[in-house]
Amino acid sequence: MLEQVTYFEDYAIGDGRETTGRTITETDFVVHAGHSGDFFPHHLDAEFCKTLPFGQRIAHGTMVFTIGVGLTATVINPVAFSYGYDRLRFVKPVFIGDTIKSRVEITDKEVMEKRPGYGRVTERLTVTNQKDETALVADHIYMVEMRP
Amino acid sequence: MLEQVTYFEDYAIGDGRETTGRTITETDFVVHAGHSGDFFPHHLDAEFCKTLPFGQRIAHGTMVFTIGVGLTATVINPVAFSYGYDRLRFVKPVFIGDTIKSRVEITDKEVMEKRPGYGRVTERLTVTNQKDETALVADHIYMVEMRP
């Protein structure tokens, strides 16, 4: 983990980076069920899933989001604060054995009129699988301090 | 877990329910770090957190979301499909020892013009702590089959 101060002025639309990959395992499915308390058979019952269109267990949406976001957690910006997410969409299911990666890209920035000294930055998160298909997208909203 | 078919026509704006509570423990913090791969000191370093405004470790946003959603996973509706979330906001931090609950309420529904036989239902998720302060809100978007 590295710390790097990046002020509002330093963010440029179009800037981005891609993370390393992570294979989503059956273990992750079981851990996520136990952590969230969501034991729906869509995620945990292989027999039941044979009767569904996809024919196999499907990752919890909250897990793809959690791991997709987690993959990006490599550099701390002490002057940025997470505000929330917009337009979080589960585009394609993630299956056991899929390998996902995250790409983040700055897509918008604007001065916050109501909060002097801060700007609002939008970072588009895109989680893809090993076939480069998009599994999840979301717009991460940060508040970032302006250069003092 | 119970299964109960609820068609688009059966959803009424204002319908809602509240879940049981769950105390968020230090264990959940550690499990979430290990599951997500996000080991930022804001979540895991008690000494560092003493130097921050809140003075203590703060739950990962993805954890409050994951457990908040997980608390609602008690009744399976086989004709509803999660589409995503809008306006997910981290309103107040969750600390070790806080007890959270989720409340969901149908806030909108509309026929999907582009997808005959389906409607779109919006369910507002509100996660509160033991002081009844709101920690997180999000609008869950479902696609739901119409009555055949």
Next chain:
Amino acid sequence: MLEQVTYFEDYAIGDGRETTGRTITETDFVVHAGHSGDFFPHHLDAEFCKTLPFGQRIAHGTMVFTIGVGLTATVINPVAFSYGYDRLRFVKPVFIGDTIKSRVEITDKEVMEKRPGYGRVTERLTVTNQKDETALVADHIYMVEMRP
């Protein structure tokens, strides 16, 4: 999780329900070993198990019991208290990849002479695998309040 008050008088012999299924994974084996502290090679050493009659790793009895009981934990009855279990039997081994379900059925009820206002209810638990073979049975004994 739902809460529903059911008094002693409301239990009827023969009443029952079946749970959703859950696939027992290698992860569950490893988690149970780490949770219980039982690392016997029957559960964790695939090479050793090749030399045994079943030829593969066998689930801990305490795990089949724990998950079999856990599958039934969907409705809270605030006037019932678990007293214990009788005749817990490991009928057939559970292997990695098996999908288990639980069925519970009220098999007995009697007024508790020594504890006025309470009755004793016996609920037979049967855990089956995906071939509908019985893996485990046990008689759950509850104390339940009588209608006030």
Next chain:
Amino acid sequence: MLEQVTYFEDYAIGDGRETTGRTITETDFVVHAGHSGDFFPHHLDAEFCKTLPFGQRIAHGTMVFTIGVGLTATVINPVAFSYGYDRLRFVKPVFIGDTIKSRVEITDKEVMEKRPGYGRVTERLTVTNQKDETALVADHIYMVEMRP
């Protein structure tokens, strides 16, 4: 883990041993909920538990049983097979921070008429806390080979 062959003839009523202790932590509560799928507020919601007679979270019965049995898993007897348990009773609740130990003692043995070459051994399991109060008892039934 040690392996030691003990034939039916070698078991003597009254033989016993006591295990080392293990402190039951909040972590164990959370792990057990996630492993079993039982998120009842009696185990996980500290605020709700303040309204109950015990005033605090109570261990899952299946956890006290699992860890109580696990503590005894130190010596493998390759000629003994677990058959099940009788009279499993939850005598006193286990709380976060309690330290439990298990004691096992041979309380019965009999030749199995229907299964020549095998005997049936009953081992009484008693799980106690740090105040030497009994938390759980159960009679473990083994089938054991006779000396060849």
Next chain:
Amino acid sequence: MLEQVTYFEDYAIGDGRETTGRTITETDFVVHAGHSGDFFPHHLDAEFCKTLPFGQRIAHGTMVFTIGVGLTATVINPVAFSYGYDRLRFVKPVFIGDTIKSRVEITDKEVMEKRPGYGRVTERLTVTNQKDETALVADHIYMVEMRP
């Protein structure tokens, strides 16, 4: 777990024992990543690993060490204290599905001049896989009390 007092004088060079085996699962890889915080793609990204000489995910060195040492933790010697390890070497990678065992052997002992009443014992740890190939070696250094 058994307790057995063994004084410095009781250790003899050449004495040794072998543990039971344990199959290293994908679960162990995921748990170790989450526990250590090391999410390097060599351990967790199956796609990336296809491009490496071994063609598959490789166990963390710290995991082979941790589990290799853990397998030996069956008998407590209350008069011995772990001092550290010398010449810890990762000889061959461990893959998902490998079954490892540990062998320990006393290879050296000497009186501690600077610490009267104590001796220094060296125990060579060798972790092997199911093909009897050595995966890891290390020299464990203990301080052991002399016979009073």
Next chain:
Amino acid sequence: MLEQVTYFEDYAIGDGRETTGRTITETDFVVHAGHSGDFFPHHLDAEFCKTLPFGQRIAHGTMVFTIGVGLTATVINPVAFSYGYDRLRFVKPVFIGDTIKSRVEITDKEVMEKRPGYGRVTERLTVTNQKDETALVADHIYMVEMRP
């Protein structure tokens, strides 16, 4: 996680870096016991530990090593390969609630005569607690490619 190629020639004795901190929780103790299989009461039995000089539970040496090393796993050098560790020493015990950090510093480098094109780099790892006391030291040995 970042990738950065660093050839043998680029390592300079005295170069170093310090990691972020991580509070070692009771959860980590329980997870490490379950992961390693080492349930010695020194790590898990609070009552027993009251009778020892330190008066409380002590972290597994393998855990301090695992997390200490894990904290440093932030930058991948694709031309470096871990060879092993020398002089791993448990200097001071780590307790529940301690916050540890790792510091690594290059202390030695030499050309490998027997392996043309590679050099051997020694990186000293020092794990300290919140009082800046040293808990663990070890010399990490890498093989690193020379500049092509």
